[in-house]
Amino acid sequence: MVKKNLVLVGHGMVGQRFLEEFLAQPGAARDWRVTVLAEEARHAYDRVRLTSWFSGTSAEELALCGDSFVAEHGIDLRLGDPAVAVDRERRTVTTGSGQLIGYDALVLATGSYPFVPPVPGHDAPGCHVYRTLEDVAAIKEGATTARVGAVVGGGLLGLEAAGALRAMGLETHVVEFAPRLMSLQVDDGGGAALRRKIEELGVVVHTGAGTQAISTGADGRVRAMSLSDGTELAVDLVVFSAGVRPRDQLARECGLVVGERGGITVDERCRTSDPHILAIGECAQAADGRVYGLVAPGYAMAEAAARELTGEPGSFTGGDTSTKLKLLGVDVASFGDAHGSTPGALDVVYTDTRAGVYKKLVIGEDGALLGGVLVGDADAYSVLRPLAVSRRPLPAPPEQLLLPASAAGSSAVGGAALPDEALVCSCHNVSKAAIRAAVTDQGCTSVREVKACTKAGTGCGSCVKLLGGIVEEELAATGVELAPGLCEHFAHTRAELYEIVRVKGIASFSRLIDEHGTGEGCDICKPVVASILASLGNGYVLDGEQAALQDTNDHHLANLQRNGSYSVVPRIPGGEITPDGLITIGEIARDFGLYTKITGGQRIDMFGARVDQLPQIWQRLVDAGFESGHAYGKALRTVKSCVGQTWCRYGVQDSVGLAIELELRYRGLRSPHKLKAAVSGCARECAEAQGKDFGVIATAEGWNLYVGGNGGMTPRHADLLAADLDRETLIRTIDRFLMFYIRTADRLERTAPWLERLEGGLEHLREVVLEDSLGICADLDELMERHVGTYQDEWAATLADPERLRRFVSFVNAPGTPDPTVRFVPERDQIRPARPEEGGGHRVPALVAGPELEVRTR
Amino acid sequence: MTTTQDTTTAVVEIDCGKRWTPVCEYGQLIPGRGVTALVDGEQVAVFRDRAGALYAVGNTDPFSRASVISRGILGSRGDTPVVVSPMYKQAFDLRTGECLDEPETPDGSAARLRVWPVRVIA
Ligand code: SRM
Numbered sequence: 001m002v003k004k005n006l007v008l009v010g011h012g013m014v015g016q017r018f019l020e021e022f023l024a025q026p027g028a029a030r031d032w033r034v035t036v037l038a039e040e041a042r043h044a045y046d047r048v049r050l051t052s053w054f055s056g057t058s059a060e061e062l063a064l065c066g067d068s069f070v071a072e073h074g075i076d077l078r079l080g081d082p083a084v085a086v087d088r089e090r091r092t093v094t095t096g097s098g099q100l101i102g103y104d105a106l107v108l109a110t111g112s113y114p115f116v117p118p119v120p121g122h123d124a125p126g127c128h129v130y131r132t133l134e135d136v137a138a139i140k141e142g143a144t145t146a147r148v149g150a151v152v153g154g155g156l157l158g159l160e161a162a163g164a165l166r167a168m169g170l171e172t173h174v175v176e177f178a179p180r181l182m183s184l185q186v187d188d189g190g191g192a193a194l195r196r197k198i199e200e201l202g203v204v205v206h207t208g209a210g211t212q213a214i215s216t217g218a219d220g221r222v223r224a225m226s227l228s229d230g231t232e233l234a235v236d237l238v239v240f241s242a243g244v245r246p247r248d249q250l251a252r253e254c255g256l257v258v259g260e261r262g263g264i265t266v267d268e269r270c271r272t273s274d275p276h277i278l279a280i281g282e283c284a285q286a287a288d289g290r291v292y293g294l295v296a297p298g299y300a301m302a303e304a305a306a307r308e309l310t311g312e313p314g315s316f317t318g319g320d321t322s323t324k325l326k327l328l329g330v331d332v333a334s335f336g337d338a339h340g341s342t343p344g345a346l347d348v349v350y351t352d353t354r355a356g357v358y359k360k361l362v363i364g365e366d367g368a369l370l371g372g373v374l375v376g377d378a379d380a381y382s383v384l385r386p387l388a389v390s391r392r393p394l395p396a397p398p399e400q401l402l403l404p405a406s407a408a409g410s411s412a413v414g415g416a417a418l419p420d421e422a423l424v425c426s427c428h429n430v431s432k433a434a435i436r437a438a439v440t441d442q443g444c445t446s447v448r449e450v451k452a453c454t455k456a457g458t459g460c461g462s463c464v465k466l467l468g469g470i471v472e473e474e475l476a477a478t479g480v481e482l483a484p485g486l487c488e489h490f491a492h493t494r495a496e497l498y499e500i501v502r503v504k505g506i507a508s509f510s511r512l513i514d515e516h517g518t519g520e521g522c523d524i525c526k527p528v529v530a531s532i533l534a535s536l537g538n539g540y541v542l543d544g545e546q547a548a549l550q551d552t553n554d555h556h557l558a559n560l561q562r563n564g565s566y567s568v569v570p571r572i573p574g575g576e577i578t579p580d581g582l583i584t585i586g587e588i589a590r591d592f593g594l595y596t597k598i599t600g601g602q603r604i605d606m607f608g609a610r611v612d613q614l615p616q617i618w619q620r621l622v623d624a625g626f627e628s629g630h631a632y633g634k635a636l637r638t639v640k641s642c643v644g645q646t647w648c649r650y651g652v653q654d655s656v657g658l659a660i661e662l663e664l665r666y667r668g669l670r671s672p673h674k675l676k677a678a679v680s681g682c683a684r685e686c687a688e689a690q691g692k693d694f695g696v697i698a699t700a701e702g703w704n705l706y707v708g709g710n711g712g713m714t715p716r717h718a719d720l721l722a723a724d725l726d727r728e729t730l731i732r733t734i735d736r737f738l739m740f741y742i743r744t745a746d747r748l749e750r751t752a753p754w755l756e757r758l759e760g761g762l763e764h765l766r767e768v769v770l771e772d773s774l775g776i777c778a779d780l781d782e783l784m785e786r787h788v789g790t791y792q793d794e795w796a797a798t799l800a801d802p803e804r805l806r807r808f809v810s811f812v813n814a815p816g817t818p819d820p821t822v823r824f825v826p827e828r829d830q831i832r833p834a835r836p837e838e839g840g841g842h843r844v845p846a847l848v849a850g851p852e853l854e855v856r857t858r
Numbered sequence: 859m860t861t862t863q864d865t866t867t868a869v870v871e872i873d874c875g876k877r878w879t880p881v882c883e884y885g886q887l888i889p890g891r892g893v894t895a896l897v898d899g900e901q902v903a904v905f906r907d908r909a910g911a912l913y914a915v916g917n918t919d920p921f922s923r924a925s926v927i928s929r930g931i932l933g934s935r936g937d938t939p940v941v942v943s944p945m946y947k948q949a950f951d952l953r954t955g956e957c958l959d960e961p962e963t964p965d966g967s968a969a970r971l972r973v974w975p976v977r978v979i980a
């Protein structure tokens with residue numbers, strides 16, 4: 001059989017998607033020979049992520065198609081050879097290089113071109129557009145010598161371009177003709193919130209102003225720009241981003257019907273006025289009369305066209321123009337009927353000017369959600385968009401949906417509220433039903449598998465959270481038992497592993513995983529096993545193989561901070577510290593230029609230490625009598641105290657004395673999660689003991705012991721375990737409580753949820769630790785005695801051993817060189833980590849310095 | 859990836875594209891952990907697994923942009939050897955540098971670590 005000829009003009013995002021869809025149709029490869037004419041000299045790439053090229057994403061990483069795809073399907077791809085004419089009668093296309101190619105079917109996917117207002121000077125050197133990789137390369141090149149940049153157009157692309165200019169260190173202006181930013185997507189309120197946020201980032205915004213002229217200097221390059229409101233801006237780089245126009249020139253010249261405002265007219269199967277020619281993507285005016293400037297509708301058209309050519313059913317009647325973006329770090333989303341143009345539509349609006357949050361929901365007469373605008377906090381987008389698109393009634397009162405997540409209620413909106421037909425992933429057009437089917441029919445058992453199977457979540461990523469919720473629900477509904485084990489390497493829970501290690505006397509991870517697990521382990525099971533080995537008294541946590549199991553915090557005996565530096569927290573038992581101790585800490589922090597802060601745990605944190613500085617800092621601390629505060633470990637943190645009887649006129653016991661005793665007793669005790677405690681000197685409870693894993697409150701007769709309290713994310717008041725205990729009984733009871741918890745809790749389960757889960761609850765706990773109902777108290781007591789008897793300060797032990805110190809270098813092959821990427825800037829007379837845009841960018845703004853930064857001190 | 863016997867005098871080398879650069883002794887690497895080497899001005903995270911195999915990937919975590927990958931924990935996901943970033947805990951394939959959890963970072967750049975050829979010279 002003679003193959004038919006298909007010619008695709010344009011190898012952009014939609015053209016590439018068309019090829020993929022077409023070649024996946026049954027019979028396509030057998031019946032058709034495919035020729036692609038591409039104007040750009042490279043394979044199709046991800047234009048949506050073009051801006052990420054500035055922050056280091058390479059052209060190769062942006063590519064959507066490689067040589068193998070072309071070769072595998074025998075595509076005749078002609079890069080850098082555009083179509084210049086179409087002869088519809090003869091059914092031929094002429095290319096730029098003069099070739100004549102016959103077609104049986106022609107698909108036009110020529111995209112758009114940036115609109116440049118014809119103001120004087122618009123084509124002077126220094127003026128740019130923003131559409132291709134060549135464009136961004138030219139902008140970057142121009143930015144190396146420019147100081148001030150202006151972006152004409154305050155829409156989606158314009159703001160992206162402004163962000164890029166700003167990141168390259170240019171003073172940046174945005175000029176928008178409309179009275180607000182992103183006028184297509186957001187309303188006045190949203191525009192105002194967006195503007196405030198963007199101005200805070202140092203971008204100067206001019207709205208309601210047109211560009212009148214661009215003037216050039218003696219060298220012919222851009223020098224200034226005058227605006228219709230009389231403003232004169234001294235600029236040396238201009239980016240036009242004032243909208244796009246469909247590239248329908250080729251179609252016009254061969255007499256195809258085009259829309260009034262441009263765009264090749266197509267029907268719902270993407271056929272143009274010539275039955276042999278189809279048009280898709282941004283160059284086409286869809287059946288609903290719109291020209292879409294987004295990639296998702298283009299993809300839907302690509303699919304419809306591929307099916308049309310192979311005789312399969314499929315159509316595109318209109319798409320969703322919802323968008324969610326992060327522009328200069330600000331969340332912006334708009335969906336459905338964002339402007340409330342449906343008759344009878346009503347608004348519900350929430351604004352918090354301080355936080356830069358603006359949210360609006362458009363509600364129909366029947367109470368259904370029609371659309372909305374979210375600026376500054378767009379978390380609810382993934383749930384609200386599908387609801388709006390399917391015109392479903394709201395799952396909760398609208399005001400609840402708008403309140404910040406911290407206010408109760410909004411967490412109630414999950415995937416469960418969505419109808420089956422709701423579109424969950426608009427990038428890849430995946431409905432909730434398709435996601436459920438991936439789980440029930442195709443046997444996917446994780447979000448990762450569902451992503452691979454449906455493509456959902458692999459575009460902009462905004463739907464991933466919602467996707468996760470739906471997959472989880474569906475798995476639960478189909479009765480899939482989520483394996484109870486710790487992770488893929490161990491089918492046991494933490495408590496079971498603890499028993500195995502204890503009973504068999506296992507002392508190494510290798511033995512445990514070889515005998516009771518599979519594979520190499522991971523970041524979940526390794527720290528758990530490390531903690532079990534440590535609680536069972538296998539010595540110094542960084543020796544031998546145990547070193548490899550620790551999270552980086554434990555591995556470096558310090559807390560990792562956002563820029564790769566560490567914080568240092570010496571123990572200050574009970575919060576009691578001498579003036580000399582304070583002075584020592586102050587001197588050390590000053591000498592190393594560290595940021596200091598009083599923590600919420602009654603001690604002092606010093607931030608900004610490089611790995612290689614940790615031993616020097618700790619040497620000084622250890623010399624002055626300080627020891628590790630274990631702020632990095634799943635271990636005892638602090639025992640807070642109030643000042644108590646010694647000073648306080650109400651106190652009935654020495655709360656500070658007891659807090660210190662308890663802190664010294666349990667310091668270094670490794671546990672499933674961190675442990676916090678407190679001792680208050682009377683019922684006024686200034687130490688907040690009822691918010692702690694174990695808390696002690698003084699009474700006239702002795703001490704009341706509370707357990708299972710928690711602050712943090714899910715606060716819980718502690719329960720009274722026993723009242724009026726004497727000191728000795730109190731300590732013995734805490735010993736047993738802690739050891740019982742360590743033995744039976746899950747990974748990262750604090751005492752509060754553990755107690756909630758414990759069968760028999762508080763009563764059972766009482767029986768175990770006070771009445772020895774399980775006959776394990778002697779064991780528990782012995783374990784605690786061993787802990788107390790063998791405790792050693794990890795930092796002192798580390799400093800004493802050159803072998804152990806070797807890990808504290810920035811570079812193994814350049815031990816003296818500090819890590820140059822750890823950078824700080826001054827703030828309020830101290831240092832803080834430089835943000836990415838202040839740090840390693842292309843141009844380093846003023847004020848940035850390495851870690852040895854001098855900070856003004858009074 | 860290179861597998862070899864544990865000989866303390868053996869030297870680990872990285873190919874920066876121009877030449878092989880020695881970075882440390884093989885015996886200096888703790889199985890299951892990493893070190894950072896400075897190669898031609900770039901930070902490279904070098905790891906040795908329990909079986910003795912070596913891997914070298916870029917040290918900059920694409921999610922936090924902090925240079926911390928060498929401080930991550932090694933492990934496996936199925937048959938894939940991985941390192942888990944200590945910052946936000948995404949796993950990266952040690953052989954390809956590919957992130958297994960999220961294909962890109964929130965700012966849209968690819969979540970991938972550069973992979974460096976690494977070998978041991980006795
Ligand atoms: C430094 C400090 C904040 C401060 O500047 O005050 C702090 C800092 C951190 N807290 Fe905290 N918490 C600090 C007091 C608290 C308190 C208040 C307290 O202890 O009285 C709480 C609530 C009380 C509680 O825990 O019940 C608290 C509840 C949390 C939680 C939530 C725990 C929960 O059960 O929900 C986390 C997250 C976690 O552990 O998973 C957390 C985690 C963290 C981490 C470890 C986050 C991280 O992974 O980087 C922070 C690192 C500390 C560092 O780099 O040094 N931090 N954190 C406080 C250190 C106290 C200290 O001296 O050790």
Ligand SMILES: Cc1cc2nc3c(=O)[nH]c(=O)nc-3n(C[C@H](O)[C@H](O)[C@H](O)COP(=O)(O)OP(=O)(O)OC[C@H]3O[C@@H](n4cnc5c(N)ncnc54)[C@H](O)[C@@H]3O)c2cc1C
Nearest residue numbers: 010012013014015039047082083110111281282293294295
């Ligand atoms: C910086 C930027 C950010 C964006 N962000 C988003 C976003 O967040 N979300 C979103 O949905 N969309 C976004 N878009 C829009 C998205 O990129 C487009 O919707 C999408 O690329 C349209 O695909 P297309 O194939 O129709 O056009 P294009 O991708 O432009 O491809 C058309 C191709 O055809 C070629 N061509 C033109 N004429 C000829 C000819 N005569 N012969 C041969 N070849 C020809 C062109 O050179 C081009 O390579 C963004 C665009 C830009 C520039």
Ligand code: SF4
Nearest residue numbers: 642648651681685686
């Ligand atoms: S808890 Fe009681 S003893 Fe302690 S400071 Fe408060 S009032 Fe004083």
Ligand code: FES
Nearest residue numbers: 425427459460461
């Ligand atoms: S909506 Fe963009 S990836 Fe799903």
